[in-house]
Amino acid sequence: MNVDFSPAELEFQQQVRQWFADNLPADLKRKNELGKMPSRDELVAWQRKLNEQGWLAPGWPEEHGGPGWTATQRYIFDLERARAGAPIGLSMGIVMLGPVLMAFGTPEQKQTYLPRILSCDDWWCQGYSEPGSGSDLASLKTSAVPDGDSYVVNGSKIWTTYAHYANRMFCLVRTSNEGKKQAGISFLLIDMDTPGLEVRPIISIDGEHHLNEVFFTDVRVPKANLVGQEGQGWTIAKYLLTHERTTIAGVADSKVNLGILKAMAAENQSNGKPMLEDPRIRRRIAQVEIDLLALEWTNLRTLAATAAGKAPGPESSNLKLAGTAVQQAITELMVEIAGPWAWPWQTGDYVGPPELAHAVERYNFARAATIYGGSDEVQKNVLAKMMLGLK
Numbered sequence: 001m002n003v004d005f006s007p008a009e010l011e012f013q014q015q016v017r018q019w020f021a022d023n024l025p026a027d028l029k030r031k032n033e034l035g036k037m038p039s040r041d042e043l044v045a046w047q048r049k050l051n052e053q054g055w056l057a058p059g060w061p062e063e064h065g066g067p068g069w070t071a072t073q074r075y076i077f078d079l080e081r082a083r084a085g086a087p088i089g090l091s092m093g094i095v096m097l098g099p100v101l102m103a104f105g106t107p108e109q110k111q112t113y114l115p116r117i118l119s120c121d122d123w124w125c126q127g128y129s130e131p132g133s134g135s136d137l138a139s140l141k142t143s144a145v146p147d148g149d150s151y152v153v154n155g156s157k158i159w160t161t162y163a164h165y166a167n168r169m170f171c172l173v174r175t176s177n178e179g180k181k182q183a184g185i186s187f188l189l190i191d192m193d194t195p196g197l198e199v200r201p202i203i204s205i206d207g208e209h210h211l212n213e214v215f216f217t218d219v220r221v222p223k224a225n226l227v228g229q230e231g232q233g234w235t236i237a238k239y240l241l242t243h244e245r246t247t248i249a250g251v252a253d254s255k256v257n258l259g260i261l262k263a264m265a266a267e268n269q270s271n272g273k274p275m276l277e278d279p280r281i282r283r284r285i286a287q288v289e290i291d292l293l294a295l296e297w298t299n300l301r302t303l304a305a306t307a308a309g310k311a312p313g314p315e316s317s318n319l320k321l322a323g324t325a326v327q328q329a330i331t332e333l334m335v336e337i338a339g340p341w342a343w344p345w346q347t348g349d350y351v352g353p354p355e356l357a358h359a360v361e362r363y364n365f366a367r368a369a370t371i372y373g374g375s376d377e378v379q380k381n382v383l384a385k386m387m388l389g390l391k
């Protein structure tokens, strides 16, 4: 695999770098550097700016409004985005639902929803997990019963990220209890303002409201909102999850965060010396850097396979496992280096350098990375079965 960029790719890199330098708002950059989430309005405004440039959905083909980039261009774009300090875009519509609609949607569904994902007129959330059906997703119980031109949906979802911001949900529902449990699952698009749908907040360990419970009581959903065939939901869900897991690896952002970690260790002192001179800290930072380099090459190999026309397969579980381990190792080291500076995170009375003071928030946020998109143990099961052929 040739990893040298061609002259045209280097020119593209310069173009992207310059665009971010000219267009990224300073306060958004600062929030991102401190690992803080932008507000809904900030994120929408930023995504609309990217869309005006035609760069909001790097993986989409031109026929659907994407830039039609090669895998290498997408890689360069992500490196430059992270390097500039720009937040990662909302993945629910762009990374997850968009490719599903392109592959399984009707012409009407593509025409209706794809442009609205790009214009940010729709904010999608993912309604998969239920109480008792997370890792064992196929056991989900939320039912959709046909009634005339509609399905009537009853049940509940949990851990639904940004359901309180979303106006639409893509949802897995049970349309049959016959045969294998996977065969009775269907994929529905649901408007969040449909009568009978209720969103309740869950506050996570970082003290923020990202997550929700969603309850359905006799929610009527038009049959035209079914994606694919009835009973095809499990196939669609698996297709979507491989896309989700590839992006969770987060190589570009980990590279930037490793730089921030090193700067923290260079600036913060212990026993009158920069912590970066402490052999114990140096060894651990070096280990993370080695792991990140290995991850980057694995990611490049997957990109090369995607460029050759292959859909991301079970290797995406490997990327997710290794990528989230690196994310957590970096944030753990950040907290150790920050030491007492990180303590006031619970009260908000920050003193000292902001990068150090916000270390615990980053750490708390990264804890969830080995759970969402499928837990570590579940990824290992997928690898054992699909790649090693173990039963």
Ligand SMILES: Cc1cc2nc3c(=O)[nH]c(=O)nc-3n(C[C@H](O)[C@H](O)[C@H](O)COP(=O)(O)OP(=O)(O)OC[C@H]3O[C@@H](n4cnc5c(N)ncnc54)[C@H](O)[C@@H]3O)c2cc1C
Binding pocket: 125, 126, 127, 128, 129, 132, 133, 134, 135, 136, 158, 159, 160, 161, 162, 211, 368, 371, 372, 373, 374, 375, 376, 377, 378, 381
């Ligand atoms: C921050 C965050 C955001 C999320 N956002 C969304 C969202 O937007 N939409 C959505 O649908 N879901 C979302 N989720 C839910 C997420 O997908 C589930 O939490 C995840 O699939 C694990 O399911 P669970 O929580 O039910 O845990 P469980 O499945 O109950 O697992 C509990 C423990 O048992 C282990 N375990 C389970 N089964 C096995 C097995 N077969 N072998 C070995 N170990 C096993 C797990 O690894 C875990 O350690 C989110 C979760 C988090 C933390």
